[in-house]
Amino acid sequence: MGKKEERARPQMLSVYLYIPNIVGYMRVLLNCVAFAVCFSNKTLFSLLYFFSFCCDAVDGWCARRFNQVSTFGAVLDMVTDRVSTACLLVILSQVYRPSLVFLSLLALDIASHWLQMYSTFLAGKSSHKDVKDSTSWLFRLYYGNRIFMCYCCVSCEVLYIILLLIAKNQTENLLNVVVSTLTQISPLSFLLALTLFGWSMKQTVNIIQMKTAADVCVLYDIEKQQKKP
Amino acid sequence: MGKKERPRPEKLSVYLYIPNIVGYMRVLLNCVAFAVCFSNKTLFSLLYFFSFCCDAVDGWCARRFNQVSTFGAVLDMVTDRVSTACLLVILSQVYRPSLVFLSLLALDIASHWLQMYSTFLAGKSSHKDVKDSTSWLFRLYYGNRIFMCYCCVSCEVLYIILLLIAKNQTESLLNVVLSTLTQISPLSLLLALTIFGWSMKQTVNIIQMKTAADVCVLYDIEKQQKNP
Numbered sequence: 001m002g003k004k005e006e007r008a009r010p011q012m013l014s015v016y017l018y019i020p021n022i023v024g025y026m027r028v029l030l031n032c033v034a035f036a037v038c039f040s041n042k043t044l045f046s047l048l049y050f051f052s053f054c055c056d057a058v059d060g061w062c063a064r065r066f067n068q069v070s071t072f073g074a075v076l077d078m079v080t081d082r083v084s085t086a087c088l089l090v091i092l093s094q095v096y097r098p099s100l101v102f103l104s105l106l107a108l109d110i111a112s113h114w115l116q117m118y119s120t121f122l123a124g125k126s127s128h129k130d131v132k133d134s135t136s137w138l139f140r141l142y143y144g145n146r147i148f149m150c151y152c153c154v155s156c157e158v159l160y161i162i163l164l165l166i167a168k169n170q171t172e173n174l175l176n177v178v179v180s181t182l183t184q185i186s187p188l189s190f191l192l193a194l195t196l197f198g199w200s201m202k203q204t205v206n207i208i209q210m211k212t213a214a215d216v217c218v219l220y221d222i223e224k225q226q227k228k229p
Numbered sequence: 230m231g232k233k234e235r236p237r238p239e240k241l242s243v244y245l246y247i248p249n250i251v252g253y254m255r256v257l258l259n260c261v262a263f264a265v266c267f268s269n270k271t272l273f274s275l276l277y278f279f280s281f282c283c284d285a286v287d288g289w290c291a292r293r294f295n296q297v298s299t300f301g302a303v304l305d306m307v308t309d310r311v312s313t314a315c316l317l318v319i320l321s322q323v324y325r326p327s328l329v330f331l332s333l334l335a336l337d338i339a340s341h342w343l344q345m346y347s348t349f350l351a352g353k354s355s356h357k358d359v360k361d362s363t364s365w366l367f368r369l370y371y372g373n374r375i376f377m378c379y380c381c382v383s384c385e386v387l388y389i390i391l392l393l394i395a396k397n398q399t400e401s402l403l404n405v406v407l408s409t410l411t412q413i414s415p416l417s418l419l420l421a422l423t424i425f426g427w428s429m430k431q432t433v434n435i436i437q438m439k440t441a442a443d444v445c446v447l448y449d450i451e452k453q454q455k456n457p
Binding site for chain 2: 011012015016035036039070071072075076078079082083086087090093094099100103106107110111114115117118121122214215217218219220221222
């Protein structure tokens with residue numbers, strides 16, 4: 001261990017034991033158990049997964065309430081979100097045909113979030129911050145309105161859980177299942193339609209985000225060059 | 230668009246850098262590969278491996294033509310992560326128990342994400358000696374480029390081999406691996422070699438998560454010490 005690390009070790013341990021970070025570890029555990037049972041007990045999986053998703057809001061609240069905001073906590077949160085969504089998409093790609101649909105959604109999820117994170121770091125370093133002044137009304141709506149953003153994100157998770165729960169056989173045709181559930185005209189159809197709409201908004205934003213983030217990467221280099229010609 | 234429209238012509242030229250064109254080709258190769266992966270495993274393997282080789286080519290191009298770009302590096306990273314993830318998804322469908330490849334996917338995403346985040350933070354802070362780990366494996370991995378290369382290539386080759394040797398729709402992973410190893414053939418040797426490199430890489434991934442988490446924590450502590 002480095003010398004600085006040894007001196008900071010007591011403090012480091014206390015950050016690992018922050019209340020919101022303990023909540024974070026519980027979220028990881030909940031997800032592990034959820035995915036351990038996902039093939040044998042879909043209902044239990046859905047409850048654990050959704051409860052872990054709710055804890056996502058709890059640990060943010062804890063961090064502010066107990067003044068225990070930490071970078072580690074934020075990263076733990078991000079990583080847990082990304083991994084749990086990825087694993088759920090993997091399960092869905094096994095249940096629904098064509099598999100390529102959920103494979104593509106996984107690819108989009110990873111790529112867009114990775115690019116977004118990278119560009120956020122670069123934008124923090126450079127002075128160029130107005131990339132988000134996009135003419136895209138959707139982008140402005142998504143980032144301007146926290147409730148809309150929340151609705152879109154929650155819709156994705158709820159949609160995936162619904163799709164897992166309504167699949168009766170080992171492998172299902174995605175289009176058939178979705179269309180037949182929508183045409184049932186039941187509370188479930190309504191919920192499905194609602195989440196499909198929010199999900200489609202989120203995926204569209206993901207796509208736009210990749211372009212915006214790529215632009216930030218390119219502009220970062222150009223600005224660096226202009227400062228040191 | 231933002232107010233800074235002046236750099237726009239230069240922006241397009243970065244997108245058209247030769248290594249970045251190679252990057253787009255890699256993405257296309259991967260798309261085609263995964264489009265055929267269920268129907269033609271051999272074609273998939275060739276396209277996937279070729280795309281993996283292009284990974285080295287675009288790095289070489291960037292240095293050769295003096296066209297190194299942040300965008301190119303990010304494109305590279307994202308392509309690697311997504312292609313490995315998709316391959317692990319395919320393998321989780323082919324092999325039982327699925328949880329094995331699901332866990333490998335989780336480890337891959339988590340460790341690379343944490344590593345990238347901590348690299349950014351370490352760039353911002355003065356604390357750089359977290360990597361002075363007592364772990365011999367960590368030092369070997371980061372000190373020896375050939376060893377690092379062997380471990381990374383082993384992972385990809387192992388996954389491709391596992392996909393190719395699966396004969397049925399769903400296979401028991403343990404059975405397939407053991408029966409191939411006990412065959413005592415060139416394939417067994419290759420499998421053993423790649424399993425060793427793969428295990429080294431996964432171990433490093435795990436150590437890396439701890440190290441990266443420490444960087445995140447130390448970053449906050451140092452920030453506090455500077456602004457009490």
